[in-house]
Amino acid sequence: MKLVHDWLGPLELPDPARRIVSLAPNATDALFALGLGERLVGRSAFCYRPAETLALPVVSSYTRVRWELLRSLHPDLVLLSTGVQRDLLNELHQAGIPVFPIPLPQSPYGILENLILLGELLGVGERASSLAAHLAERYQRLYGLLPPLRVYLEFDLGGPITVGRGSYVNEALRHLGLVNVYAQHPSSYFTPNLEEVPALHPELVIYEPKPGRSRAKERAEALMGERGWEALLVVTGGDELAHYGPRFFDYLEKLERQIERLEI
The missing domain is CATH 3.40.50.1980 (Nitrogenase molybdenum iron protein domain)
Structure with missing residues (x-):
C-alpha cells in the first residue's frame, strides 16, 4: 500500500x-x-x-x-x-x-477514526467501518447522562498527571455531562499544582491507578485524606481512561455506571 x-x-x-x-x-x-x-x-x-x-x-x-x-x-x-x-x-x-x-486522538471520535485508518491499512476497511459505527452508537448513548459535577481527574503515572483542553479524556468527560476543573487549561496533559485544586471546587475526584496496583481504592482514599480533600471519589481499574483503543468505550460506560451509583 x-x-x-x-x-x-x-x-x-x-x-x-x-x-x-x-x-x-x-x-x-x-x-x-x-x-x-x-x-x-x-x-x-x-x-x-x-x-x-x-x-x-x-x-x-x-x-x-x-x-x-x-x-x-x-x-x-x-x-x-x-x-x-x-x-x-x-x-x-x-x-x-x-x-x-x-x-x-484529540477526542473519542479520533479513536474511531484511527480504527478505520488501521482497517484500511490492513485490508479490512468494511469491518472497521462497521465496528466504528457500533462504537459511535454506544458513545452517543452516553451523551449528557450525568449531572454537571465539577471533576478533577488524576492519572497515577509515578506522579499525578491530569488533562486539559485538547485531550480525548477531557472531551469524553464533557460528553458525559461532567465539568473538568481543568477543561480550559492550555495543556492537554500536565502535572497539576495539587495545592490549587481545592480552589477549583471539585465535587468528584476520578483516580486512575497504575495497572495492577493492589488496594488502589485504599490508596486513593489515603491520598484524599493527606491532601485534606473532601469530594466524591471514583477509582478506575487502572489504565482505562488512559487507554485509547476500542476498549476505551467499555471503560467509559463503566465509569458512567460508577458515577451513577454514587449518592450525589
Missing part, C-alpha cells in the same frame, strides 16, 4: 501486512477488535490486553526496542503511536523498518 504520511513522507507498506509487531496498546487492542490478532508476532511490555497477547515475545518497552529480537521476527509492519514514541518512530524508520504511527 502506497501512502503519504504527514511526518514520514511517502511510504510503501506490505498490502496486507501479515507479520505485525505492535509497540502500542491501542494498536494491539484495535487489531484484536478487528479480528486480526493472529497477525501479531510481537508486542511491547505494555500490550497485555487481551490475554492472548501475553504469549507473544516482548520486543520493547514504550520507548526502547530490543533490536535483535525485533529483526528476528521479520515483521512486515511495526505499529506504534505518536507523542512520546516519536523518537522511537524515527529510529525505526531510519533503520529501514516498515513502520506506521497511529495518531494520538
